Amino acid sequence: MRRPADTAPLPDRAKMAxxxxxxxxxxxxxxxCDALHVLPDLGPRERASCSRCHALLVAPRSRALSRIIALALTALILMAAAVMMPFLDLTEAGMHSRASVMDAVMAFSRGAMAPLSIAVGALIVVIPALRLALVLYVLAPMLGGGAPWPRAGQAFRLANALKPWSMAEIFMIGVAVALVKVAGLASVTPGPAFWAFCGLVLVTVLHDNVMDNESIWQAIETREKAARGEGDGKTDPLAAPPRGVRA
Amino acid sequence: MTVTARQAGLVACTRCGRVWPADVHTCARCGAPLSSRDPGALQRVWAWWIAGLVVYIPANVYPMLITRTLNYSSEATILGGVIELLSHGDVLVALVVFVASILIPVGKFIAIGFLALSVEKRRWMSEHGQHRLHAVVEFIGRWSMIDVFVVAILASLVRFDAVATINPGIAAVSFALSVAFTMLAAQSFDPRTIWDD
Known part of the structure; x- marks a missing residue:
């Protein structure tokens, strides 16, 4: 593992030792790539990546816990708004047509294509929301320094596995393409849900950016141990006081 | 030279990175099952790859969108939709759809097949090249789903009863399945085997 600040890599023999x-x-x-590393002590905004394949391995952030929780909550609220409010409004020669996000999900619900409606609903609403809810379940109990709730590890593992299947941002690109296709046919007015969905995509990007899996796994591991009366809680990265800026 | 967990007599968790003695079967930190190298990985890659290819064929043959207006009705396939966008002069959007619906899926079949063969038979590309290729495929594969969402939006939005309606075609189902299957193929691949010799 290396820090960007380190210029000279460890000699091989020293690394093996x-x-x-x-x-x-x-x-x-x-x-x-299975390359073995010794976990370095990193401060906020320092990163460690794999010395062989350069994949990012650890990237702790200051006040990560409260920031992730705030962003996940915001994203969930925006998702609720996006599902309930009007999404797009189409006008042509006095005729009106409007679609909500749920209408888009139900677009395939007639006939043999019904399973695709379930899949689309899962990809753009259920899985993104479930992922955020799982992250909240794992992190919220730890906010005050407490122990995680039961099965927090399983919940966090599921949240990570769902990440590639959470396609809210891809849906928004699809909406943009659809709007261009329709532009010649009629005039389209975006509704509040449209802007809520845009906000949701932005907040999710920020959320994923602050999330460092290694810190969260360490916190779950040490606090579960501490709750069982083992360990000293010294390796808990999320319990560390924020460095640098003091309010 | 890099020491791998396997060379050190250890087994690493691919979900959380924690390392355990070789005889441990479940990661005590995150609960994931452990295997030093997944022996069934390549078989699963090929299974999903073939399934993805099989459903990709009807996705291109059958219509994706069925447009009905008062005096005409048209069916557009994936490629037909791109050509229609081009003929309207929407070059940028035509390019987005072309890349997402044709270039990425076809490229993904080639890339995953290449990686699987390369790991089995060995060496047409450097390890770093293969690693980068796998990372790109994993990152970019899900973006093919764009076209399915375009169809969903158009079909739900353009409903002027008798005057003009857009309905989804059956190709949307097989295209969505194809994207999901190739994502599973890429996820089944064990990138650690790229670096083994």
Missing amino acids: AVAGAPLERLRACPH
């Missing part, structure tokens, strides 16, 4: 001498809980393997 460091790996051999480190306790198991300080070792991490790159999930992409």
Whole structure:
């Protein structure tokens, strides 16, 4: 593992000795290429990436817990607004047609294509919302320094597995393409849900950006241990006081 | 030289990165099942790859969109939709749809097939090249779903009863399945095997 600030990489023999001498809980393997690293102590905004395949491995952020929770909550509220409010309004020669996000989901509901409606509903509403809810379930109980709720690890693992299937941002690009296609046919007015969905995409990007999996896994591990009366809670990155700026 | 978890006699969790002695079967930190190298990975890659290819054919043959107005009715396939956009002069949007619906899916079939063969038979590209290719496929594959969402929006929005309606075609189902299957193929691939020798 290397920090961008480090210019000279460790010599190979020194690296092997460091790996051999480190306790198991300080070792991490790159999930992409299996290269073994000793976990470095990183401050907020420092990053460590794999020395072989350069995949980003650790990127802790200051006040990560409260920021992720705030962003996930905001995104969930925007999702609720996006589902309930009018999305797009089409006008042509005195005729009106409007569609909500749910109408778009139900576009395939007639006939043999019904399963696709379920899939679209899952990809643009259910999975993004479920992922945010799982993140809240894992992190919210830990906000005041407390222990995570039962099965937090499973919940967080599921949240990560759902990430590629959460397609809200892809849906918005699809909406943009559809608007261009319709532009010649009629005039379209975006409704409040349209802007809520745009906001949701932005907030989700910020949310994913602040989220550092390694810090969260460490916090879950040490706090579960502490709740069982083992360990000293020293390796809890989310419990560290914010460095740098003081309010 | 890099030491891998496997060379050190350890097994790494691909979900959370934690490392365990080789005889541990479940990651105690995140609960994921552990395997040093997934022996069934390539078989699953090929299974999803073939399934994806099979459903990609009807996705291109059958109509994606069925447009009905008072005096005419037209059916557009994926490629037909791109050509229609081009003929209206919407070059940028035509390009977006072309890249998302044709270039990415076809490129993905080639890339995943290439990676699987490359790991089995060995070496047409550097490890770094293969690693980058896999990362790109994993990142970009989901964006093919754009066209399905375009159809969903158009079909729900353009409903002027008798005057003009747009209905989804059956190709939307097979195209969505094809995108999902190739995403699963890319996810089944064990990128750690790229670096083994």
